[in-house]
Amino acid sequence: MEYWAERIGAQLRYAKELCAAGAAEDNGVIKNVEEFLAxxxxxxxxxxxxxxxxxxGMLIEQFGTAAKQFTIICAGHAHIDMNWMWRYDETVSITLETFRTVLxxxxxxxxxxxxxxxxSVYEIVAKYDPEMLEEIKERVHEGRWEVTAATWVEADKNMPSGESAARHLLYTRGYLAKLLDIPGDGLDLDYEPDTFGHSLTVPEILAKGGVxxxxxxxxxxxxxLYRWQAPSGSSILVYREPHWYLGGxxxxxxxxxxxxxxxxxxNTMLRVYGVGDHGGGPTRRDLERIIEMSSWPVFPNLRFGTYGEFFALAETIQDRLPVVEGELNFVFTGCYTSQSRIKMANKVxxxxxxxxxxxxxxSHSATGAPGSPERMAGAWQKVLFNQFHDILPGSCTIDPREHAxxxxxxxxxxxxxAKMRAMRQIAGAVDTASLGIGAGDGTQSTGEGAGVGFGVESFRVSQTSRSGGKERLFQIFNTAAVSRSEAVEIVIWDWPGDYSKLIVTDHTGRRLSHQLLDKEPRTYWAHRYMRVLVNVEVPACGYATLVINEECREDLPKPLPRDPRLDAPDEFVLENEHLRAEFHPQTGALVSLIAKATGEELIDGTRGGRFRLVTEDDAKRMTSWRVGRYMDVQDLTTGVRLKHVEYGEEGIRNSISMETEFGRSKLEVTISLDEGSTMLDYDVKCEWHERGRTGEGIPQLNFNLPLSYKCDVYRYDAPCGTVDRQPLDHDVPANNWAWALPNSPGGKSAALMSKTNYGFRGWDNSLSHTLVRSSFDPDPDPEYGVHRFRFAVAVVDGNAANGEVIKAAQAYNQPLTALSVKPxxxxxxxxxxxxxxxxxTAVLSAVKLPEEGPDGAVIVxxxxxxxxDSMATLKFHGKVEGAEFADITERGLGSEGIEFSGSELRFPITKYSVVTMNVKLAGN
Known part of the structure; x- marks a missing residue:
């Protein structure tokens, strides 16, 4: 009885919908049927x-033909979250058991x-159940198992870099084509049912990857159903699910x-079904209902099918579909800041x-040393896995975080x-013997081998010493695509010389300014070291050579007592040739930031740039997903201990440290300004013990920079691009920086740049950067402990090109690297x-070895x-022997428009586009 009531009720409702849509005529039949049933x-x-x-029967006569003009393609799917609220071993079990059900x-x-x-799920099968993989391959080749994987995981689309987005496409296509013995170009659907928003450059990156x-x-x-168009003009065909991506x-x-x-x-619509999130997939009931309902005479045809079939039909009408431009945001704004450790890990x-x-x-192109793209791919795949839309966004629990x-x-x-190996290969090919440096102290040296592992805790390569004696050789590497004249920190181990006589010279013998960062040598695992800051010039994507030695002269300045002769009011100012930054002596707030070239004041000194403890309203629940309304904002400006950091007297770097305690937490900040820099660098250590609780709110630590100028547009960097946004009183994502554009053209302006975090807020003529927030669900305590954050207040021209800001942020995130070497x-x-x-007008995204290709080739x-639209010119260290365009998956696209001569390569690049070049350089 219930079956027939449901069946006739559903057909009656469907007949009404046919009439409402203009697909059939009623002629009073529906009313007659309703009265009869009553x-x-x-x-x-x-x-x-x-x-x-x-x-x-009454309905069939009127609607039977019209009803069957429409078809539902029923796409079975299992939404499998990677480690959402469980361990990886459970994800493996979910995957394998779900697929066994399907098979x-x-x-x-x-x-x-x-x-x-x-x-990632196919990798699980290959690793843990290779016999099942053979069954899946058989179904794939039959056309019954559709592979809808264009990306390694269903990843976040806002925070990962553009290069990460490219690697999802590159590695997924290559891996699955080989694993499943299928054509890679058939992986042309990016399936992202649950991703929390989408950057405006997604269509460009996907289109350039064959999606x-x-x-x-x-x-x-x-x-x-629409065409989504990137600023470049590239577009993709999009289906936004009107219902949901799982269910019965x-x-x-x-x-x-x-x-x-x-x-x-x-005449066809797509419907997705299957138990999901924790896997499961289609049930027997689902399959039986599809077969049964398709037999109902006044109902659409239902058939088992695939996404590919539906998109192929939709493609026939794409020219008349609406065009959507811009980012598809915002949803779950808390996900730009929750689980800050995972976010730091991704960026680093x-x-x-x-x-x-x-x-x-x-190293390969210059020295012939072999590379290891397969090992790099394996490392990238670990990073890509962690970009799953519940891991990187932080809407997960402790087990996924620990695995991540x-x-x-x-x-x-x-x-x-890999970085250390490549630098040593390059260093081994540099003619440092021409400098005439001695071999050191021989058997009496303790310096060689000192410092193993030093610096790795700060995500640098090990600052191991490879020489002894007074004369030391260093090579400085710059991986950014801009020439840099700035300070680099080098570490000298067990140096037998007099530090007051230490000198640094470049490869020509020219003296370089330097500054000792430690008053006395420090101890590290039975060795002693001194940190030295050196002003150095390093070309783009290149290296320079430095020599440390002891000056041989007797007329050195005689030290005088530094006892105070007069007292003066405390003044906390950091100043160089570009900036003057003043901090309030009681609160530590940045109350003045003057661009000296124009004399402009950039800070609203009545508020000052300061750290804030915010309490968010938790009324909306889902605290890791949502940033709540600011209920209370407490400026961390009381009980602040300020002092100047004492370095050597050379003045390359000047720093101020501040400490304060709040709640159960402690904040330690060192703010530095280097000679020649236009950035105030904030090195933040926070011992965070604040906890969120239902009804009490969500505690958050952020930095707020109020501006002296009017700003109605804020610009942020996005994956392989930038996006302008109106003032918004909620957090928004950016890869590296947020820039407050002045309403008045010209002059100077301010930006915030970050090495560790993604959440920014441009609102009320100010910039804010969220550092940590204690959401409490699904993880009740995700942030407890010690955190390190790095961000900078940068001064940029108000009408600066995007590329200038992007390159500055790239350099900030890729500091110069010092390597101790032997001649x-x-x-x-x-x-x-x-x-x-x-x-x-192009900026660099990546340089890498091709996944497959000839020796001497590099992917740029x-x-x-x-x-x-412009012409880009690249200049290489060696002769260019050939070049062609490629897509993101490194398939060749021809060489039309490319010119090369000697070491220069010229090619066209259209506005806002991503271009991949395969360049063949002369052999060694």
Missing amino acids: RERAENGALTKAAAQEAE NLMNEYPEFRFSQSQA KYYYHCRGYEGHN VNPDWAYYVPEFCMRHGL AENALGEAELLQAF MGMFQEAMAEAGT NAGDLPLKGSFMEIASG RLYEAEGQ
Whole structure:
């Protein structure tokens, strides 16, 4: 009885929807059927099978033909969250058991089709159940198992860098094509059902990786079927799920079909089904209902199918679909800041791998040393896994975080090892023997080998000493695509000389200014060291050579007592040739920031740049996903202890330290300004013991920078691009920086740049940067402990090109690296650049070895930052023998428009586009 009541009720409702959509005429039939059914219920107390069949016959006569003009493609899927609220071993179990269910059902239902995303789940099968992999491959080749994985995981689309987005496409296509023996170019759907918002550059990156289609649910409330166009003009065909990406099969599926199909000019609609989040997939009931409901005479056709089939139909009407531009944001704004350790790990690992690959590529091209792209791929895949939309966004629990941090350490081990190996290969080919440096103290030396592991805790390569004696040799590496004249920190181990006589020279013998950062040598595992800051010039993507020695002269300045002769009011000012920054002597707030070139004051001194303890309202719950309304804002400006940091007298770096305690926590900050710099660097250590609780709110630590000038537009960097946003009183994501654009053209302006975090807020003529927040669900205590954050207040021209800000942020995130070396003979000069962007508006995304390719080839990826069609010129260290365009997956696209001569390469790059070049350099 219930079955027939549901069946006739669903068909009656569907007939109404046909009429409402203009797909059929009623002619009073619906009313007659409704009256008939009402009488039957009244007379019999229920709806009998006979009555339902009679009513069905009445509907068939009027609507039977119209009903079957529409079809629902039923795409079976299992949404498998990577470690959302469980351990990785549970993710493995979920995956394997779900797929066993699917394979069993396929054996029983020959028409059943199944679709599955994420390269990570196929990797699980290959690693833990290779026999199952063979079964899946068989179904894939039959066309019954659709591989919808274009990315390693269903990743966040706002915080990962553009290069990470490219690596998802590169490694997924290569891995799955080989693993499953399928054409890589068939992986043309990016399936992102649950991703929390989408950057405006997604269509450009996907299009350049061979992806044509996009499926999503969140971040946009407009059209269901549309073309999403990037600022470059590249577009992809998008289906925004009007319902949801998981669940069971029900008759109400049919009710939406007529309107959807009539609105789009299609006769087919897509519906996704299957138990998900914790896996599960389609059930036997789902399959039986699809078969059963398709047989109902006044109902749409239902058939097992795939996403690819639907998108192929949608592609036939794409020219008349609406075009959507811009980012598809914002949803779950707490995910830009929750679980700050995971966010730090992602940003640090992306930069570390990028630096290692660049050095490895140029070590190979310059010295012939072999690279290891397969090992780099393995490290990248660990980073990509952690970009899953519940891991990097922080909406997870302690077990996923611990797993993520373990994978981060493994990726960093690979990156650090590869970077060190590449630098030593390059150093081994530089003709440092020409400097005539001695071999050191021989058997009496303790310096050689000192310092193993030193600096790695700060995500640098080990600052191990490779020489002894007074004369020491260092090479300084710059992995940014801009020439840099700035301070680099070098570490000298067990030096037998007099530090008051220490001198630093470059490869020409020119004296370089330096500053001792320690009053006395410090101790580290039975060795003693001194940190020295040196002003050095290093070319783009290149290196320079420095020599440390003891000055041989007797007329050195005689030290005088430094006892105070007069007292003066405390003044806390950091100043160089570009900036003057003043801090309030009681509160530590940045109350003045003057750009000396113009004399402009950039800070609203009545508020000052200061740290704040915010209490968010937790009324919306889902605290890791949502930043609540600011209920209370407490400036951390009381009980502040300020002091000048004492370094050597040379003045390359000046710093102020501040400490304060609040709640149960402690904040220690060192603010530094280097000679020649336009950035105030904030090195923050926070012992965080604040906890969020239901009804009490969510504690948050942020830094707020109020501005003296009017700002109605804030610019942020996005993956391979930038985005302008209006003032918004909530957090927004940025890869590295937020820039407050002045309403008045010209002059100077301020930006915040970060090495560790992603959440910014441009509001009320101010910039804010969220550092840590204690959400309490699903993890009740995700942030307890000691944190390190790094960010900078940067002064930039108000009309600066985007590329200038992007390059400054890249340099900030990739500090110069010092390497202790021994002298050796070689063919490379003492100072050199492997590559520079000599002209054009492109900025560098990556330099790497090709996944497969000839010796001497390098992959260079860039993106256009200014919205201009232009010619880019790259200058390499060696002769260019050939070049071609490639897509992100490194498939060749021809060489039209490319010119090269000697060491220079010229090629066109269109506005806001991503370009990948495969460049063949002369052999060694």
